[in-house]
Amino acid sequence: MKTTLKSLAVAGTLGVTALTGPAVAEYPDKPVTIVVPYAAGGLTDLMARAVAEGLTKEMGQPFVVENKPGAGGAVGLKGVINSDKDGYTLVMIPANIATMKQLYPSIGFDPVEDIAPVANIGASAIGMAVNKTELPVGTVAELVDHVKANPDLSYTDCGNASPQQIVGAFFREEAQIEMTHINYKGCGASIPDVLAGRVPLVFASLPHLLPHMGDDGKLSVLAITSAARSPLAPELPTLAESGYPQIVVDAWFGVAAPKGTPDDIIDSINAAINTVLGSDTMKELMATRNVQPIGGSAEDFARTIAHDSELLSKIVQDVGIRAN
Numbered sequence: 001m002k003t004t005l006k007s008l009a010v011a012g013t014l015g016v017t018a019l020t021g022p023a024v025a026e027y028p029d030k031p032v033t034i035v036v037p038y039a040a041g042g043l044t045d046l047m048a049r050a051v052a053e054g055l056t057k058e059m060g061q062p063f064v065v066e067n068k069p070g071a072g073g074a075v076g077l078k079g080v081i082n083s084d085k086d087g088y089t090l091v092m093i094p095a096n097i098a099t100m101k102q103l104y105p106s107i108g109f110d111p112v113e114d115i116a117p118v119a120n121i122g123a124s125a126i127g128m129a130v131n132k133t134e135l136p137v138g139t140v141a142e143l144v145d146h147v148k149a150n151p152d153l154s155y156t157d158c159g160n161a162s163p164q165q166i167v168g169a170f171f172r173e174e175a176q177i178e179m180t181h182i183n184y185k186g187c188g189a190s191i192p193d194v195l196a197g198r199v200p201l202v203f204a205s206l207p208h209l210l211p212h213m214g215d216d217g218k219l220s221v222l223a224i225t226s227a228a229r230s231p232l233a234p235e236l237p238t239l240a241e242s243g244y245p246q247i248v249v250d251a252w253f254g255v256a257a258p259k260g261t262p263d264d265i266i267d268s269i270n271a272a273i274n275t276v277l278g279s280d281t282m283k284e285l286m287a288t289r290n291v292q293p294i295g296g297s298a299e300d301f302a303r304t305i306a307h308d309s310e311l312l313s314k315i316v317q318d319v320g321i322r323a324n
Helices: 005-020 043-059 071-081 097-103 140-149 163-175 187-195 206-212 263-277 280-288 298-319
Strands: 032-036 063-067 089-094 115-131 154-156 201-205 219-224 250-258
Touching: 032 043, 032 071, 043 063, 043 089, 043 115, 043 250, 043 263, 043 280, 071 089, 071 097, 071 115, 071 250, 089 115, 097 298, 115 140, 115 163, 115 187, 115 206, 115 263, 115 298, 140 219, 154 187, 163 201, 163 298, 187 201, 187 206, 201 206, 206 219, 250 263, 263 280, 263 298
Parallel strands: 032 063, 032 089, 154 201
Antiparallel strands: 089 250, 115 201, 115 219, 115 250
């Protein structure tokens, strides 16, 4: 049987097809859902929607935010973890996933081990602030001296099992002081009572404190919890500078995917998020909310989560903090 050039060409084409297989669609080729495990309206939700809008423009497919609140974020997070590992269901995670397993032991999954970190969106330091009229102290050392002389001093934070509550308990342990904890449901509930003088001391996210600082403000922030001074308020010392180097915690939030999502998809989303964070629109929005953009690699975000999980979980266990 004579072999023709045409038959060789056909055979060659079939061989290439067999080797390469069908063409693989580029990611994303359909809409992507970003789950926010909290009700709409909060800072995490706001930032998720801003990131989604930026990713929609950057990646050419709709990124849609879906709110799934419940059990301190566990309901929405569990749904994402159990979804397909294809990059089409993501989640905006807050810093409290670091302690979710300890606080909700019956949730049936590991919030740290069962996710694939994608990118840290932003962070705000936690500040220790006093009502300047009710508690006229200017430094952390002065506060500690005052509390030792007045052990009935009350303080509050941003709600049960929040990073702010954990930091407050951590400081109380490190400073070896006794204070009376007053529980509120969120920073939005506690700050007004601190401004009114009903509670003299609060541990809250820096964005909640900044509007009430300054010569005309009612609050004095004694220190913040970041490893370095915040560019949002560089005049504020850190707790490390104030003699408590163990207390280094930020209230961050970022994007994650289910564990097992392909690395190339995670890298693609990470690159797009970093581009979004570098845009003027996103910088302006985060500045108005007093949030510091973070970005960086997925590996950077994984290290942050691992550090906070080890540190904060130990505090939760040692101090005995429990979710309501």
